[in-house]
Amino acid sequence: MTSTPSAAAPGTAPRVLTVAASVDPHGDADGLRVLAPEALAGLVPAHWSAKYQHWDDREVQGLLALPADQSDGCKPFSAADAARLKDRIAVLAWSTREPDRACGSAPRANNAADAGAVGTLFAADGDHLGEIAGNDRIPAAILARADGERLRKAAQAGPVTVQLATPGNPLHGAVAQDQPQRTDTLTSFTSRGIGLPGLVKPDLAAPGETIWSAKVGSGSGGMREDGTSMASPHVAGLAALVRGAHPDWTAAQVKAALMNTAGDTWLNDGQRGPVYGPERTGAGRARVDRAVATPVVAYAAGEAVDGVVGLSFGPVPVTGPTELTREVELRSFADRPLEYRTGLRRGHRSARRRLRTDPGPGDRPGRRHRPGQGHPPGAGQLDRAPDPTLDLVQGGKARSYRGELSGRLLLTPADTTAGELRVPLFAAPRAASDLTAGQQARLGRSSSLLTLTGTAAPSAAGGLLSAFALGGEAPRWPDCPPGTAAEQDKTPDLCVTRPGDRAANLRAAGAASDAPAVGGEPLENGTLYLAASLWAPAPTPVGQFAVRASLDTDGDQKADVVVAADRLKGSDVLVARTLDAKTGEELDVQPLNARWGDTDTDLLDSDTLVLPVRLNKLPGLRQSTSRIRYALWTGFAVPGLPDAKEALSSVGLKDGKPTLVLDVLNPALDIRNGAAGPAAVATPEQPGTALEIRRRNPAADRLLLVHHLNPDGRRSEVVRLR
Known part of the structure; x- marks a missing residue:
């Protein structure tokens, strides 16, 4: 298994399972305590800064304070703000979108410490928090949007006392942070994969945010980590479960079973908004119960694509009417004949481009099915349309992107107990010129x-x-x-x-x-x-x-x-x-x-x-x-x-x-x-x-x-x- 790749990384190898990081409903957060006022008192989920090493052997508590001359702490504080923050816990703004941040966690923590603050809280504008580094001088913690807003407003209204660190602190990774609305969204750090001729990556998504993992040298202790490096072990374990249920299956067939039975991932909370395409999550979020139960697997056909499941046309320069095809093959392990109906779940599309399927005769396992990508004759202009899940502006500037035509080939069985199969489809058609110097x-x-x-x-x-x-x-x-x-x-x-x-x-x-x-x-x-x-x-x-x-x-x-x-x-x-x-x-x-x-x-x-x-x-x-x-x-x-x-x-x-x-x-x-x-x-x-x-x-x-x-x-x- 390998996490989402960069160029020439192992994750680009066709046979491996490349994994993006999704979000599951449960997180194991750290915690801080609100001591006063009584109406707010109690535990608040947070993520502690990694560089501060005294969360459980020092006492750090104080009143919350908000700077007036700046909100994020990315510049040294003025004398007036330093007086406000001295011997208190600074509450600073934090953007969950990295391109929108003026600085990272370390400069904010340093500026707060220089102003005399004993700690700092980063009140985020969203719930995709990630981990922060901070510094080794004062404790820093990041709060989800609702908690940050609640404490910020309370501090504006009157005194709020918070305990960040205390001897014997038991709150590292011990506070449940259940956010079911975020299920099957993607983490902020998981990267876009690749879409090349014959190869689209990643293959799957699995949970990779706030994962509690064993920590080397800690006995029975653990640590919370984020990363595609946390998502990949999940899929390794799921693959082992599939292989355990089907010991005679090849690695390629295990991979296909996991991909064929995956579910959608979404841009917005509550499973709303656009569905992420194959360049972001491959087939989707792994569902091992369905992978173990499927009697049929589907994958890209042809000797040159051993181990490849998804169908990718890659970049397609279009100077006129263009039609390309790829084939998918079904392999049955069932004890009875099965028939499937082909269909498409379209994801991202650009104007005047389309995907279609040619089921071929019989529509049975063992047959090859031919999804096609075309630019129909007489279609006129072929303009670029973005993946709707992209942030087209980052850091105040428009980003480059290529138009996409993507989705999933759906194979729906007549016998519903067999379960629907899906195969990722990807193409990046673009309008191409063919111009040269003349006279x-x-x-x-x-x-x-x-x-x-x-x-x-x-x-x-x-x-x-x-x-x-x-x-x-x-x-x-x-x-x-x-x-x-x-x-x-x-x-x-x-x-x-x-x-x-x-x-x-x-x-x-x-x-x-x-x-x-x-x-x-x-x-x-x-x-x-x-x-x-x-x-x-x-x-x-x-x-x-x-x-x-x-x-x-x-x-x-x-x-x-x-x-x-x-x-x-x-x-x-x-x-x-x-x-x-x-x-x-x-x-x-x-x-x-x-x-x-x-x-x-x-x-x-x-x-x-x-x-x-x-x-x-x-x-x-x-x-x-x-x-x-x-x-x-x-x-x-x-x-x-x-x-x-x-x-x-x-x-x-x-x-x-x-x-x-x-x-x-x-x-x-x-x-x-x-x-x-x-x-x-x-x-x-x-x-x-x-x-x-x-x-x-x-x-x-x-x-x-x-x-x-x-x-x-x-x-x-x-x-x-x-």
């Missing part, structure tokens, strides 16, 4: 027009284009020799055992500046754009690998700035983060591909990427010194300041130093969308779109065009100018 026409000695040709995407946008001066190209990494299975077995020259590893293999790099096209002061209003084309698409630009750029902005032959593909803290909003190469100080944050996620730039499952950075954030740039040197490179997506010495692939990098030259105020190639139009960056494109190319240097004769909505392998195009 060139000279307008004069230093200017020309380039016309685009091909097919626009069947969407409102039609296409999206960015144009750059080509900086350089890099070769494709070869396949490793047959039989190479591990890193230590590889040849001395770099090679790949998995085609997806070429998502770290740069194909081409380029740069552009819109300074000549912007109004006002170019250095103040202009932006530098750095483009990377890769030899393979990545599910996300910040997965196992990430693209970086090194910039020498002051001409000292050393990198002054690093621009890295990253996420906004605590969110899925994808950004280009610009850092000082020496100190790691953040200088700028811009959206990847120069647009926030409410514009579809096909940023996911893509083999191209654009890193923007504002010119006024680059140190050392002046009107008289506007030449920079740059390089693009890839590396593992690890925390900390990226180091070019760890580059996996690069263009323009020599001995860790950038070498490609661009004058950001007077670029050798100034590319506009139309004559005297705006800079050609993330600009709409259609057949017949004309680019004006202004050449300041005749030697600059190659363009890197990025057709953002083209299919993989055809998004980037190198064009030689006449």
Whole structure:
């Protein structure tokens, strides 16, 4: 068993059971005591901070106090607030959505302690609490919404005394917190899985929040934990129960039984709102009683999908009418013939896309059934529609997403005692263009027009284009020799055992500046754009690998700035983060591909990427010194300041130093969308779109065009100018 995966994690292996974390009705919380007033006195469920180690050997109690100058404690408290909090327990606001938090638990606890508070309570705005770290100076505890509001209002009305810690405190994990309305929702920390051709993950969900588990070295003691690492052991135990009931079943059949009999998980409490799709919970929440009892299992058909249950079409670029099929096979262990009726429970759908089933003859176990995904002829536009369970705005910014078409294939038996079966279905169709450079026409000695040709995407946008001066190209990494299975077995020259590893293999790099096209002061209003084309698409630009750029902005032959593909803290909003190469100080944050996620730039499952950075954030740039040197490179997506010495692939990098030259105020190639139009960056494109190319240097004769909505392998195009 394995918890919900990131790229290249064991959880992406087709045969394993990958588990998301759901919520069950019962939780084992810690506790605090309200001592006064008498009307409020009693135990209150809470989650204690992990770093404070004196919950059961010190006495900590006091009056509750609310700061007036700020509510969350993320900044040092004013003198007036410090006087309010001194020798009291600070009540601070807490958001259960990480992207909406100005800071974590440690800064709040530190600021409260610095103000003289003896403890702090975090009053949450929801019931999905999770665990908090706090600090080792004062106790901190987080309260669910209703309890936090009750204590906050009481503290506003009069004195409220609370006991947080006491010698011999028995309340660690000992206070029941029953919230039946939250049953079969998902925890806030369980991550989205993957939807690739032939593979959709996770497979199942199981409880993973406030799980009481044995603690090593504690004798009969335990500890409460959150995580998919708590959900996975549940499913391991359920699989053992199924195997115990059916010792002759294979591991793949046990997996299928658990998935086929799962139940829905929901976005909202009370089993309301949208049902989570396969990329979030696979088949749904495991129900072992039904898994043990099922006489039939269903799974993806074909030798190439051994151990796969769900049916996934993965990303599907659609340039016109498109129809794809996948097959599912039923295996019966019953002592009698059974017949099933096929149906669909649709989850997420995008306009003009549909799922349908072809039951095939007989509709019996042993037959193969063919769910299909189509874009019907004459359907018109195929616009992106989000998974309705997504938070489309995180941290105040629109996140990138791909349209989904998903649900579950339902197999309903004529004999109702056999039980209904379900198989996850997933597809991510998108409107794709097929555009390319066409004719060139000279307008004069230093200017020309380039016309685009091909097919626009069947969407409102039609296409999206960015144009750059080509900086350089890099070769494709070869396949490793047959039989190479591990890193230590590889040849001395770099090679790949998995085609997806070429998502770290740069194909081409380029740069552009819109300074000549912007109004006002170019250095103040202009932006530098750095483009990377890769030899393979990545599910996300910040997965196992990430693209970086090194910039020498002051001409000292050393990198002054690093621009890295990253996420906004605590969110899925994808950004280009610009850092000082020496100190790691953040200088700028811009959206990847120069647009926030409410514009579809096909940023996911893509083999191209654009890193923007504002010119006024680059140190050392002046009107008289506007030449920079740059390089693009890839590396593992690890925390900390990226180091070019760890580059996996690069263009323009020599001995860790950038070498490609661009004058950001007077670029050798100034590319506009139309004559005297705006800079050609993330600009709409259609057949017949004309680019004006202004050449300041005749030697600059190659363009890197990025057709953002083209299919993989055809998004980037190198064009030689006449």
